[in-house]
Amino acid sequence: MAEKILMKGNEAIGEAAIIAGCRHYFGYPITPQTELTEYMSKRMSNIGGVFVQAESEVAAINMVYGAAGAGARAMTSSSSPGISLKQEGISYIAGAELPCVIVNIMRGGPGLGSIQPSQCDYFQATKGGGHGDYRNIVLAPNSVQELADITVLSFELADEYRNPVMLLGDGALGQMMEPVDLTMIKTKNIVSKPWAATGLRGRKDPNIINSLHLKPENLEKHNIHLQEKYKEIRSKEVRYEAINTEDAELIMIAYGITSRIARSAMDMARNKGMKVGLLRPITLWPFPELVISKLAIRAQAFLTVELSAGQMVEDVRLAVNGAKPVYFYGRMGGMMPSPKEIYEQIVNIMYGKGGL
Amino acid sequence: MATHYCPGCHHGIIHRLVAEVIDELGVRDKAIGVASVGCSVLAYEYFTIDMFQAAHGRAPAVATGIKRVHSDATVFTYQGDGDLAAIGCGEIVHAAARGEKITTIFVNNAIYGMTGGQMAPTTLVNQVTTTSPYGRNLENSGMPIRISEMLSTIDGAKFIARVAVNNPTNMSKAKQAIKRAFEIQLRGEGFTMVEILSTCPTNWGKSPVEAATWLEENLIPYYPLGIFKAPEEVVK
Numbered sequence: 001m002a003e004k005i006l007m008k009g010n011e012a013i014g015e016a017a018i019i020a021g022c023r024h025y026f027g028y029p030i031t032p033q034t035e036l037t038e039y040m041s042k043r044m045s046n047i048g049g050v051f052v053q054a055e056s057e058v059a060a061i062n063m064v065y066g067a068a069g070a071g072a073r074a075m076t077s078s079s080s081p082g083i084s085l086k087q088e089g090i091s092y093i094a095g096a097e098l099p100c101v102i103v104n105i106m107r108g109g110p111g112l113g114s115i116q117p118s119q120c121d122y123f124q125a126t127k128g129g130g131h132g133d134y135r136n137i138v139l140a141p142n143s144v145q146e147l148a149d150i151t152v153l154s155f156e157l158a159d160e161y162r163n164p165v166m167l168l169g170d171g172a173l174g175q176m177m178e179p180v181d182l183t184m185i186k187t188k189n190i191v192s193k194p195w196a197a198t199g200l201r202g203r204k205d206p207n208i209i210n211s212l213h214l215k216p217e218n219l220e221k222h223n224i225h226l227q228e229k230y231k232e233i234r235s236k237e238v239r240y241e242a243i244n245t246e247d248a249e250l251i252m253i254a255y256g257i258t259s260r261i262a263r264s265a266m267d268m269a270r271n272k273g274m275k276v277g278l279l280r281p282i283t284l285w286p287f288p289e290l291v292i293s294k295l296a297i298r299a300q301a302f303l304t305v306e307l308s309a310g311q312m313v314e315d316v317r318l319a320v321n322g323a324k325p326v327y328f329y330g331r332m333g334g335m336m337p338s339p340k341e342i343y344e345q346i347v348n349i350m351y352g353k354g355g356l
Numbered sequence: 357m358a359t360h361y362c363p364g365c366h367h368g369i370i371h372r373l374v375a376e377v378i379d380e381l382g383v384r385d386k387a388i389g390v391a392s393v394g395c396s397v398l399a400y401e402y403f404t405i406d407m408f409q410a411a412h413g414r415a416p417a418v419a420t421g422i423k424r425v426h427s428d429a430t431v432f433t434y435q436g437d438g439d440l441a442a443i444g445c446g447e448i449v450h451a452a453a454r455g456e457k458i459t460t461i462f463v464n465n466a467i468y469g470m471t472g473g474q475m476a477p478t479t480l481v482n483q484v485t486t487t488s489p490y491g492r493n494l495e496n497s498g499m500p501i502r503i504s505e506m507l508s509t510i511d512g513a514k515f516i517a518r519v520a521v522n523n524p525t526n527m528s529k530a531k532q533a534i535k536r537a538f539e540i541q542l543r544g545e546g547f548t549m550v551e552i553l554s555t556c557p558t559n560w561g562k563s564p565v566e567a568a569t570w571l572e573e574n575l576i577p578y579y580p581l582g583i584f585k586a587p588e589e590v591v592k
Contacts, residue, residue, distance in 0.1 A: 024424060050424045054417065055450035062414040062447070066421020069408055070388070074421070092411050197406035197422070199386040199429045208400050210409040 004179040009144045009169065012180050013103055014039035016151035017075050019182060021190050022101070023049035024074040026063035028056060030082045031115040032171035033105035037077065057082040061089030061102070068098040069209035071196030073155050077103035079171070080121050081112060083129075090164055091130030094226075095211030099158035101151070102136070103167045105174035108334040116334020117171035119256060122311035125168050126285040133223055135230045137165040137237065138284040140255040144178035150282075152187050159191045161233055168284060170307065172257040172336070239282035240291055244270065248277030249356055250349055251295055253316050254305040255281050258337075262305045265342035274350055284312070292319035300356040301349055302326045305342055307335075360398060364557035364564025367395060367463065369521045371402045373531045374432070374461060377538055378405065383430040388422050390415040392444070394436035395469040413444025416451035419458045430538060432459040438468040441477040441501050448507070448549075455512030455546035459537045462503065462549055465556040466575060473559030477501045480578055485559070500578065504551045508584035514546035516585040520553040520576065522568050533583070545587055553579055 007015070014036050017025070025040040037053070044051035050067075054060035060076045067074035078086060083104045093100060106121045108114035125138045137157050141150040147169060154165040197207045213219035241259075244266065245251055254262040259280040269276040279295065281288050296302070301324055304313040313328045320326050329345045331337045350356055359368045378387050384405055391399035393412035400407035410418040415433035423431045440448050440462050451458065467485055468474040474487040478500050482491035492500075508516040515537050519530035530552060537548035553575050555567040562570055 024421070026421065052420065052424065052454075055446055058414070059417040059420075059447055059450065062411065062417035063421035063424070065410070065414075066390075066408065066418035066423075067425045068421070069418075070422045070425040072425040088411060089414070096409075197388055197408055198426060199388050199406055200404075201385055206400070206404055207406045208409070209407070210400065212397060212409050 002181050003183045004181045006177050007144060007180045008035055008175065008177050009147050010035035010105065010174045011039045012144045012148040013077070013151045013167065014043060015182055016148035016185060017101065017155070018043060018047065018049070019185050020073065020152040020155040020187050022073045022075050022155060023047070024067040024072045025050070026052045026054050026060040026067070026074070026076050028054050028060050028078065028082060030079045032107055032174050033077050033079045033103065035174070036103065057085035058089065061086040064100050065089055065093050065096070065098060068093065068100040069096065069197050071193045071198055073159070073190060075101040075103065077105070079105050079107045080109050080118070083121060083124070087124070087130035090136065091132050091134065092211050093164045094134035094136065095132060096209050097162040098164070098209065099162050101154045101158055101165050101167060103169070106168065106170045108332065114334040115171065117257060117307060117336065118332070118334060119170055119258065119307040120309070120311070120332065121168070122284065122306070122308060125166050126287070134226060135285055137161065137163055137233060138168050139165065140168045140282060140284050141173065142256050142259050142280065144173070144176065145180045147173060148180055148182060149185060152185055156188050157237065161229060163229070163233070168256070170257050234286040237283060238286050238288050238291070240288040241280040241282060242291070243278045243280070245277035245279055245295055247275055249275040249300045250303060250346060251277045251279055251299045252303045252305055253279050253281070253292070253312070255284060255312065258305050258307055261337055261339055262342055264339035265346060268339060268343045269346045274346065276346055287315045287319070289315065289319035292316060293321065296320045296323040300324060303345060303349060304328050305337065306330045308332060357402070359402060361395065362558040364555055364567055365395070366521050366552070366554040369527065370461065370463060370552055370554065371399065373521070373527065373534055374434070375403055377531065377535045378430070380535065381538055381542070383538070383542070386426070386428060387430045387432070388426065390419045390422070390431070390433040392433065392435040392439045394439050396434055396436060396463065397470070399434050413439050413442070413447055415439070415444065416447040416456065416458070416460065420451055420454070420456050423456060423458055430541060432461060432538070434461045435463070436469065437462070437464045437466065437476045437478040441503050449510070452507050452510045452513040452547040452549070455514070457541050457544055457546060459541045460549040461534065462551040463554045464503070464551055464579065465554040466500070467556050467559050469556050469559055478503070480574060502579060504549070504584050507549060512547050513549065513585060514587050515540045515548040517583045518551040518553065518579060518581050520571065520581055522571050526581070536586070540587060553581070
């Protein structure tokens with residue numbers, strides 16, 4: 001039976017990770033994700049799991065590297081400046097093909113920035129972030145329930161593809177409280193990991209967790225293998241939500257907390273008879289580029305709304321490929337747009353300067 | 357067995373001592389090593405055990421993650437002075453502070469080897485390197501760090517020793533220290549480290565024999581050998 005409880009976003013991630021079988025969490029406090037670190041410190045000791053407050057974000061991600069390479073479902077979490085520090089480790093994890101979950105509850109930047117919600121780490125999350133040709137699977141939930149569901153999905157995708165998965169939220173999602181049903185979450189069994197370095201334990205050949213390939217031909221081969229894996233992920237794992245896109249003349253594209261504000265703006269526009277739809281990417285990488293390119297055949301224009309100076313809009317423009325105009329509206333520094341503000345952008349596009 | 361190390365380098369000897377200790381303690385089946393960045397980055401090619409390759413300085417954090425998953429495993433890091441004393445200074449201090457039940461083999465040759473002989477935190481005053489071409493200058497670079505002395509002030513560190521492998525007597529003492537460090541880890545007592553003074557003939561610009569002499573005349577006086585910290589041994 002469904003059993004809803006009121007939970008903070010950050011705590012829902014923690015509890016869902018435990019449901020997913022995560023017993024190894026390594027973190028470091030930073031606002032606005034600290035409740036997750038605190039939650040894990042409390043719960044892990046109750047259930048015989050491992051919680052280590054690392055001396056730095058750098059150490060935390062390398063503890064994840066060790067635990068993931070040793071075969072455990074491991075997680076770390078942080079917020080924007082802390083995620084920057086983890087990038088070195090994420091590159092090594094991607095290079096060594098280790099499964100792990102990295103939570104980024106974004107705040108304003110650059111630098112120390114603010115502690116308010118933001119989406120200004122989109123480039124960093126989806127384009128690599130660290131050095132080398134690699135991709136993280138990036139998932140962007142937009143409610144506390146989805147934070148929980150997608151946490152579990154993140155562990156499963158990480159194991160399936162032996163790849164780091166980033167759960168990309170923002171300060172608003174991390175801090176907000178909403179009813180969540182954790183009893184309905186289904187988890188797949190943890191897959192066996194014959195590649196893990198566990199100690200030989202009767203095995204004949206050693207397992208080496210490594211991202212070093214000194215011979216150029218070997219490193220190129222490894223990179224080709226990685227790119228083939230990313231191609232498979234692109235073809236199989238695109239997730240999105242489409243609302244009122246069938247007849248829409250103007251399609252908004254927004255993810256995370258922004259998608260909820262955009263949805264209110266869409267409702268206001270629909271009430272005035274304007275044909276406005278919303279496409280919400282749930283996977284930011286792989287990006288739903290094919291879906292958008294198909295929508296560009298019929299829709300007249302796109303409006304990307306983000307809490308940034310315009311980052312995802314570049315992927316939208318690539319997908320639309322010049323077929324239709326792509327407009328952008330963003331707020332920065334922790335400022336959140338109101339539904340009315342976005343509605344005004346819709347009106348401007350549809351009726352301003354000659355209309356669509 | 358042949359290694360990729362330069363003639364006169366001590367890594368091969370140290371690898372052998374660590375491998376012998378693992379076999380003598382019968383822990384090969386549950387041993388997990390962490391190779392770090394530097395000349396010993398390929399250490400995993402010389403041990404028939406599961407191993408990790410870690411980013412520069414991060415081996416103690418990686419080992420922490422491993423040990424927290426497999427608490428019954430014998431986990432060790434193998435780090436040079438550039439790796440441990442410079443970029444990884446934070447990780448080694450905090451692994452010791454947590455009393456992490458791992459063993460660190462710290463190979464100190466007072467220079468960066470793999471990148472071609474630059475100054476390390478352990479480079480001696482007036483020692484010439486490619487980034488201290490007029491000799492390490494106290495005013496500019498400070499004094500070399502004595503890692504063993506520093507870590508032995510940390511409560512979580514249970515065994516800290518400095519040894520050398522420049523002659524058979526010292527090799528024997530080095531092996532005893534490594535064995536003791538692993539035994540203390542196996543008893544779950546806390547962090548253990550063996551610092552091993554080592555040569556780098558290539559980057560010191562000396563022959564293997566000259567390098568061994570330079571180690572005796574210069575390194576050992578500044579980095580005295582001995583056991584800095586050890587637990588009360590269990591009375592049998």
